[in-house]
Amino acid sequence: MPQPLPAAQTPMARRYAAGRRAVLFAFLALAIALPSMVGNASELNYAILVLMIAQAGVAWNILGGYAGQVSLGHAAFYGIGAYTSTQLLLQYNLSPWLGMVAGGLVATLFALAIGWPCFRLKGHYFAMATIAVAEILQIVVTNWDWLGGAVGLSLPVAEAGWRGFVFNKSNVPYYYIMLGLLLLTLGVNLLIERSFLGYYFRAIKDEPDAARSVGIDLTRYKLIAIACSSFLTAIGGTFYAQKELFIDPGSTMATSLSIKIALVAILGGVGSLGGPVVGAVILTAIEESTRAMFGGTGRGTDLIIYALLIIGVAVYYPGGVTGWWRELERRWFASVAERHARAGP
Amino acid sequence: MTAPLLEVRGLGKRFGGLSANEDISFAVDGGEIVGLIGPNGAGKTTLFNCLAGFHAPSAGSIEFEGETLVQLTPEGAARRGIARTFQIVRTFASMTACDNAMVGAMLHAKVVAQARARALDALAFVGLERRAAAIAGTMTVAEQRRLEIARALATGPKLLLLDEVMAGLNPAEVREAVDLVLRIRSRGIACVIVEHVMEAIMPIADRIVVLDAGRKIADGPPDAIARDPAVLAAYLGA
Numbered sequence: 392m393p394q395p396l397p398a399a400q401t402p403m404a405r406r407y408a409a410g411r412r413a414v415l416f417a418f419l420a421l422a423i424a425l426p427s428m429v430g431n432a433s434e435l436n437y438a439i440l441v442l443m444i445a446q447a448g449v450a451w452n453i454l455g456g457y458a459g460q461v462s463l464g465h466a467a468f469y470g471i472g473a474y475t476s477t478q479l480l481l482q483y484n485l486s487p488w489l490g491m492v493a494g495g496l497v498a499t500l501f502a503l504a505i506g507w508p509c510f511r512l513k514g515h516y517f518a519m520a521t522i523a524v525a526e527i528l529q530i531v532v533t534n535w536d537w538l539g540g541a542v543g544l545s546l547p548v549a550e551a552g553w554r555g556f557v558f559n560k561s562n563v564p565y566y567y568i569m570l571g572l573l574l575l576t577l578g579v580n581l582l583i584e585r586s587f588l589g590y591y592f593r594a595i596k597d598e599p600d601a602a603r604s605v606g607i608d609l610t611r612y613k614l615i616a617i618a619c620s621s622f623l624t625a626i627g628g629t630f631y632a633q634k635e636l637f638i639d640p641g642s643t644m645a646t647s648l649s650i651k652i653a654l655v656a657i658l659g660g661v662g663s664l665g666g667p668v669v670g671a672v673i674l675t676a677i678e679e680s681t682r683a684m685f686g687g688t689g690r691g692t693d694l695i696i697y698a699l700l701i702i703g704v705a706v707y708y709p710g711g712v713t714g715w716w717r718e719l720e721r722r723w724f725a726s727v728a729e730r731h732a733r734a735g736p
Numbered sequence: 737m738t739a740p741l742l743e744v745r746g747l748g749k750r751f752g753g754l755s756a757n758e759d760i761s762f763a764v765d766g767g768e769i770v771g772l773i774g775p776n777g778a779g780k781t782t783l784f785n786c787l788a789g790f791h792a793p794s795a796g797s798i799e800f801e802g803e804t805l806v807q808l809t810p811e812g813a814a815r816r817g818i819a820r821t822f823q824i825v826r827t828f829a830s831m832t833a834c835d836n837a838m839v840g841a842m843l844h845a846k847v848v849a850q851a852r853a854r855a856l857d858a859l860a861f862v863g864l865e866r867r868a869a870a871i872a873g874t875m876t877v878a879e880q881r882r883l884e885i886a887r888a889l890a891t892g893p894k895l896l897l898l899d900e901v902m903a904g905l906n907p908a909e910v911r912e913a914v915d916l917v918l919r920i921r922s923r924g925i926a927c928v929i930v931e932h933v934m935e936a937i938m939p940i941a942d943r944i945v946v947l948d949a950g951r952k953i954a955d956g957p958p959d960a961i962a963r964d965p966a967v968l969a970a971y972l973g974a
Contacts, residue, residue, distance in 0.1 A: 585848065586846075586848065587842045587846045587847075587848060587851065590831075590835060590838055590839050590842060590848075590851075591839065591842065593828065593830065593831055593835070594828050594831070594839045596830075597827075597828035597829055597830055597831060598826045598827070598828055598829070600790070600810070600822070600826060601822065601826040601827070601828065601884075601887075602828075602839070603790075603809070603810035603811050603814075604788065604810050604813075604814060604819070604820050604822075604888075605814050605819070605839055605840045605842075605843055605887060605888070605890075605891050606811045606814035606815050606843040606891060607811060607839075608811045609811075
């Protein structure tokens with residue numbers, strides 16, 4: 392049996408990696424050029440929505456994908472990000488840019504506080520606990536008048552421009568800010584993936600007991616994962632507030648948002664860097680096309696689609712789209728290697 | 737005379753009303769191979785898990801390098817230099833063999849390149865260097881057992897706890913495993929081996945500790961153990 396070589400060692404694999412890098416750069420160039428290519432505001436808005444859910448999915452992936460702690464309560468962090476920056480702006484006139492960092496920190500503190508007890512739970516029980524925590528937070532905010540209660544909070548449009556993080560003439564700046572946040576989030580993931588943290592997270596996901604046996608303190612590293620994940624999710628929440636200029640518990644803390652955040656990562660490929668981005672593109676496309684088919688009023692249809700997608704991925708492709716793609720690559724490499732072996736040296 | 741590497745004194749472990757280990761005392765010197773044997777249900781795995789920090793003993797004490805280990809956790813044991821393998825293999829199935837060993841090496845080498853170098857060393861030591869890029873979950877059980885040993889060795893242990901590493905191996909693989917254990921000792925690493933394959937453990941162990949029904953019934957060199965009437969009674973039911 393031919394022994395598989397480490398991927399980087401065969402010339403073919405090297406060429407393939409170079410090709411893949413070129414495709415990635417092409418996509419990046421496309422993303423940068425997109426605003427000048429799309430014709431109308433609604434198409435650009437649609438692109439921003441893709442970036443927003445992609446960014447949240449990439450942030451979710453640190454905890455749910457790499458470290459394997461599936462959270463169905465990430466909307467709590469999203470909402471905390473949105474409410475913190477908004478309240479700091481409304482009450483203390485603090486710049487939303489600083490509010491974004493503050494929101495991230497508040498969300499991190501909240502995440503550490505709930506992570507401490509919740510990480511004692513395993514698998515599905517952890518996921519259920521996260522749903523409960525997010526649901527409780529949503530109810531608290533809905534009944535908290537200082538935070539606008541169920542009515543929500545409106546943001547002032549007074550100071551338009553980069554300083555104020557409000558743009559009323561065109562959505563293009565929003566697009567680039569969100570693209571930047573997505574790249575930042577991807578960059579953090581890449582750093583984690585390539586450092587010992589990435590190895591530790593995957594080890595914890597695969598075999599927690601074995602991970603402990605080589606000196607990994609499970610709670611400590613799960614807390615590190617949730618801290619990174621919640622911070623990055625919260626900055627997405629601040630962006631939402633600045634873009635929509637209106638937030639309420641239903642739009643920033645809903646369970647359906649939590650599910651959607653997890654779903655883009657699961658659909659695209661848990662634990663893979665770009666997976667959630669692929670998932671976001673596919674999910675948004677499916678949502679938009681079905682909305683056209685069934686009309687916008689059927690609020691149930693999106694949930695039915697989420698459910699079908701989760702079942703489909705879980706049963707047939709646990710690796711998601713990127714996992715499926717990697718499997719294709721692997722088979723292709725194997726067949727080429729076999730052909731080479733048969734052709735002789 | 738220097739103090740032993742590991743000293744277990746009066747160790748007991750109860751699960752509710754069941755006493756799995758009672759008043760067990762023994763010592764392991766640096767670089768020594770100690771076989772831990774006994775019939776099914778003798779409490780070998782429980783004792784093993786106490787040493788590795790996976791169970792908290794109900795009584796007695798464990799001393800490692802002259803220090804009493806209080807409230808030992810698995811990660812704490814690893815940090816002190818006690819590494820282990822699992823009876824049912826627990827490799828990181830979705831990761832490559834190299835990544836598996838790297839996770840072990842990262843206990844003391846957080847820099848990835850450094851961890852990779854140590855991991856490849858450990859893989860070469862157990863004879864898996866050619867399988868470095870293989871996904872652990874796709875490897876044979878024999879390979880995964882060796883991978884677990886590589887992962888444990890990569891942590892740089894002073895004491896290695898091997899839990900039935902030879903179970904389910906064919907005779908050729910058993911010979912390789914025996915050879916591997918001897919090479920581990922030649923590195924100065926002490927081994928405590930829980931083993932069912934008697935013909936494998938008897939020739940290589942410096943000492944054998946025999947458990948029966950949760951108690952130690954014999955402790956001595958292999959040839960003496962093989963003649964010990966209490967051991968024969970426990971095994972043959974005579």
